Amino acid sequence: MAEKAAETVKNVLSGFTGVPEEVREYAADAAVGLLDDMKDEDAEAIATEMKDALGPLLDGIDDAEVQALCTKIARAFKGLGADGASAGGEPEVKLDYVVKCEGIILAYAGKSLLRSSSLRLVRGRRYGIVGQNGVGKTTLLTRLDAGDIANFPTDIKVVFVRHEILANDEQNVLQYMAGVNEGSKTEVEVKKVLTDVGFTAQLLKNSVLELSGGWRMKLALAGAILSSADLLLLDEPTNHLDVASVAWLGEYLKTLTETTVVIVSHDYEFLNSVITDVVHFCEHQLIYYPDGWKSFATARPEVIKALPQKKNASYFAQMTGEIEALIKFPDPGGLEGIKSRLKPMASLKNVKYKYPGTDKQILNNVSVKLSQSSRVALIGANGAGKTTLLKLLVGDLEGGGPGNTGEVWKHQNLRVSYIAQHSMHHLEENLVLNPITYIQKRFFQGRDKELAKMVTMAMTQSDLAAKAKSGNIREIVGRAVRGGSLCYQVRKSGRRDEDESWEPMDNLKLKDPYVMKLVKGYDEKMQTLASGVDVRPITETEIRLHLENYGILDDLTTSKLKGFSGGQKSRVVIAAAMWTRPHLICLDEPTNFLDKETFNGLVRALKNFKGAVLTISHNQEFVDQVANDKWTLADGGITIQTRKEKDGDEGEEKEAE
Numbered sequence: 307m308a309e310k311a312a313e314t315v316k317n318v319l320s321g322f323t324g325v326p327e328e329v330r331e332y333a334a335d336a337a338v339g340l341l342d343d344m345k346d347e348d349a350e351a352i353a354t355e356m357k358d359a360l361g362p363l364l365d366g367i368d369d370a371e372v373q374a375l376c377t378k379i380a381r382a383f384k385g386l387g388a389d390g391a392s393a394g395g396e397p398e399v400k401l402d403y404v405v406k407c408e409g410i411i412l413a414y415a416g417k418s419l420l421r422s423s424s425l426r427l428v429r430g431r432r433y434g435i436v437g438q439n440g441v442g443k444t445t446l447l448t449r450l451d452a453g454d455i456a457n458f459p460t461d462i463k464v465v466f467v468r469h470e471i472l473a474n475d476e477q478n479v480l481q482y483m484a485g486v487n488e489g490s491k492t493e494v495e496v497k498k499v500l501t502d503v504g505f506t507a508q509l510l511k512n513s514v515l516e517l518s519g520g521w522r523m524k525l526a527l528a529g530a531i532l533s534s535a536d537l538l539l540l541d542e543p544t545n546h547l548d549v550a551s552v553a554w555l556g557e558y559l560k561t562l563t564e565t566t567v568v569i570v571s572h573d574y575e576f577l578n579s580v581i582t583d584v585v586h587f588c589e590h591q592l593i594y595y596p597d598g599w600k601s602f603a604t605a606r607p608e609v610i611k612a613l614p615q616k617k618n619a620s621y622f623a624q625m626t627g628e629i630e631a632l633i634k635f636p637d638p639g640g641l642e643g644i645k646s647r648l649k650p651m652a653s654l655k656n657v658k659y660k661y662p663g664t665d666k667q668i669l670n671n672v673s674v675k676l677s678q679s680s681r682v683a684l685i686g687a688n689g690a691g692k693t694t695l696l697k698l699l700v701g702d703l704e705g706g707g708p709g710n711t712g713e714v715w716k717h718q719n720l721r722v723s724y725i726a727q728h729s730m731h732h733l734e735e736n737l738v739l740n741p742i743t744y745i746q747k748r749f750f751q752g753r754d755k756e757l758a759k760m761v762t763m764a765m766t767q768s769d770l771a772a773k774a775k776s777g778n779i780r781e782i783v784g785r786a787v788r789g790g791s792l793c794y795q796v797r798k799s800g801r802r803d804e805d806e807s808w809e810p811m812d813n814l815k816l817k818d819p820y821v822m823k824l825v826k827g828y829d830e831k832m833q834t835l836a837s838g839v840d841v842r843p844i845t846e847t848e849i850r851l852h853l854e855n856y857g858i859l860d861d862l863t864t865s866k867l868k869g870f871s872g873g874q875k876s877r878v879v880i881a882a883a884m885w886t887r888p889h890l891i892c893l894d895e896p897t898n899f900l901d902k903e904t905f906n907g908l909v910r911a912l913k914n915f916k917g918a919v920l921t922i923s924h925n926q927e928f929v930d931q932v933a934n935d936k937w938t939l940a941d942g943g944i945t946i947q948t949r950k951e952k953d954g955d956e957g958e959e960k961e962a963e
Contacts, residue, residue: 333360341383346596347426348401352380354408355424402429404536404566405450407457414445414869421590425455427537432559432567434577434599437587439873443570446587447539450568462536467526467543479510479517479525486529496532503528504554508666509689516661520547520688527555538562540569542872544576545727545898548688548924556580572873572900574599574610632857633907638678638889638917641719647679651720651918652699652890657712659694668694670942672712678889680918683933690939692922693727693894699920700724700892701763701826718785718792720890721833723883724756727894727922732756732879737868741858741878742849744867749844749885754830763827769820776800779809779821782828794825833886856881857904873900880908893921897928 340359344352356376405427412420419442427433435443449455451466477485483496491499500510503524509517517525523545530538544552556579559567568585571577577584578599586593586602586609595602603610644651653676659669668691676682676699684692697703698714700722716722726732736744748755757763765773773780776799783806784795792811797803814821853863856877867875876898883891891912897905909931912919923929929936936947 336360337379341379343594344596347594349377349380349383351401351406351424351426352383353377356380358409358422403427404429404462405459407455410456412442412446412449412455414442417869418590419445420592423591425592426594427566427568429536429566430563431583432562432581433569433583433585434581435568435570435585435587436574436577439871441587441871443587444541444871447541447568447570450537451539463533464537464539465530465533465535466539466541467523467530468541476513476515478513479505482514482525483529483532487532491532499528499531500525503531504551512664512666516664518689518693520551523547524551524688531558535565538565538567540567540571542571542573542898543569544571544573545895551688552576552924572902578603632855633904633911634855635884635891635911635915635917636887638721638887641678641717641889644678644717646677648677650675650677652676652716652722653713654695654698655713655715657698657710657714659691659698659710659712667709667942669698669939669944672942672944674937674944674946676890676918676920678916678918680920681912681932681934682918682920682937683929683935684920684922684937684939685924685929686939691942692939695937695939695944696724696892696894696920696922701757718829719833721886721888722890722892723886723888724892725879725883725894725896727898732882733867733875738866740864740866741853741881742846742863744878745849745852745882745885746844748882754886757830763823763830765820765823769818769823772818772820773824774799779814779817779824782824784808785828785832794828852885853878853881856884857907872898873904876900877904888917890918890920891915893919893923895922895924897923897925 336359337356340356341352344355347355353373353376356379357373360376361372403426405425407425409422410420410425411418411422435446437443447466447468450458451464453460453464479500480493480496483500484493487496497510505521505524505528509521514522514525523543524547527543543555547555552573556576559580569577569581582596582598584595584599584602586595586606588609595605641651654672654674657669657672658667659672660667672695674695684696686692694703699716701716702724733744736747739747772778778799779796780799781797782794783797786793786795786808788808788810793808794811794814795806796809797806811825814825850863853859858874858877858881862870862874867878870878876896880896896908900908905928909928912932919932921928921932934949936949938945938947
């Protein structure tokens with residue numbers, strides 16, 4: 307291909323004797339590269355792109371003459387004559403473009419992302435957009451979804467799947483799909499699509515709120531399938547999906563012969579198996595590689611090695627190997643009464659759990675323990691109960707309810723940081739803030755507002771009413787071990803502040819549910835104070851120093867979060883979670899949105915962390931590097947597998963008692 311292109315360009319440019327020879331040679335090299343990149347495009351598209359590339363090089367030549375030159379090169383390269391016929395007399399094959407927009411410009415928050423670039427998407431092809439974190443890949447998808455691109459066609463149907471569904475109501479799966487479908491498909495057709503995706507009869511009855519992140523992603527994809535889209539946009543579609551679901555998605559996308567698919571993903575193995583074309587988002591341009599991922603990797607190995615990367619020095623420091631030495635987690639210190647790193651500091655004992663209004667037993671007689679030396683990967687199929695177990699340990703899920711039994715215990719001084727599946731869970735209310743202001747707001751007066759919003763601590767209207775009744779506990783003001791029992795100093799409604807009394811923990815557990823919320827709120831206050839935040843100022847200087855440990859440098863510290871890429875948001879969330887120096891880090895799919903360098907830095911930081919780690923992940927590489935123990939959930943039960951740290955041998959599997 308390169309030889310053919312070189313010969314074509316050389317023959318056509320040879321007549322331009324008025325152009326210096328060295329300029330012709332440079333223009334020829336540029337044209338050859340462009341022809342090779344666009345070998346599957348039609349002559350018209352090649353000519354337009356070439357004029358933009360060669361025009362500045364052939365300074366002094368009339369624009370019309372440059373256009374004629376580029377048209378001649380493109381037609382010669384495609385084997386066409388002046389009438390558009392090939393040497394064999396066959397007309398040029400016209401590509402069926404779903405989108406063909408020339409000279410587009412894209413900007414966000416005053417930052418230029420694309421400058422006079424071309425967007426060409428052929429019907430039925432599957433494009434993978436790759437590039438550095440923050441260059442504008444997701445912004446491009448968002449603008450395509452909105453049709454906010456110059457000369458974007460108005461007669462095509464666009465569907466954008468942005469991560470999993472973030473549900474906020476009690477709709478069941480079928481009700482949700484009815485809203486998405488808006489009557490365009492019958493219930494039989496809807497059920498067939500859901501069944502194809504993997505939904506069982508029981509799952510169809512479940513509320514969307516009950517679904518795991520993986521099943522919510524499948525539900526979002528099912529909605530897209532029903533839409534019969536001309537253009538399907540997928541942003542990190544494999545996040546939260548297990549291996550089997552990723553394989554299913556890849557095979558399904560290959561069947562969409564009439565739908566153009568555009569994918570943004572850091573899962574390059576997935577892209578390799580699915581896409582027909584690579585679009586490299588680089589230096590304000592979209593550069594096309596029409597022979598798939600392997601061809602792109604072979605042609606541009608230096609690009610693959612450098613992804614993601616940017617020439618700006620500050621950004622380069624964040625997105626390359628330098629970030630690996632920045633990422634460092636603080637030492638959490640010890641826990642009162644726990645002198646060994648092997649002694650339990652949190653546990654579930656004989657826990658049975660199912661969600662209200664459902665019959666499925668998510669957890670059935672599950673018992674686990676965590677010590678400060680724990681490095682645990684919680685694994686299992688989508689919907690197996692991984693996030694449920696993690697939330698019970700963190701305190702973001704009520705354990706009570708009919709049929710739910712067992713004990714959830716944490717040391718009263720245990721500081722826990724919880725990073726949810728999706729960074730937006732933590733940032734969605736703060737996107738107009740910058741990272742510094744976000745941390746200042748979140749930790750104002752020393753307490754973590756994210757913890758205060760958890761269901762085990764957030765006060766409802768009925769809680770407030772119960773607390774206000776005369777004689778009921780209204781406030782907890784102290785904690786101590788008295789007579790060998792953990793006790794709390796309480797104040798009661800209708801009585802003076804000085805009329806305080808001490809109540810054993812065992813008594814408090816028997817009172818109205820809101821009382822334990824007060825207990826947990828007081829414990830959290832003491833945990834936070836023990837972390838040193840009362841003497842650590844939340845000043846801009848202090849927070850900048852903290853953010854540096856997570857690769858958030860220079861201008862990013864004062865830029866609005868809504869303009870951050872997924873990877874950048876993830877690093878802000880991690881940085882904020884570590885502000886209180888936690889003893890236990892709970893991470894739900896932490897590798898989503900992370901580029902390779904940040905991934906490596908996170909792995910190294912977790913390995914060196916002196917506290918405990920509990921992670922949910924479908925990323926086998928991450929699990930293998932971080933975890934010493936594997937807890938596998940299936941059918942409500944849990945199997946624990948321990949890996950010996952010294953020799954790397956796998957311990958025996960055993961069913962948890």
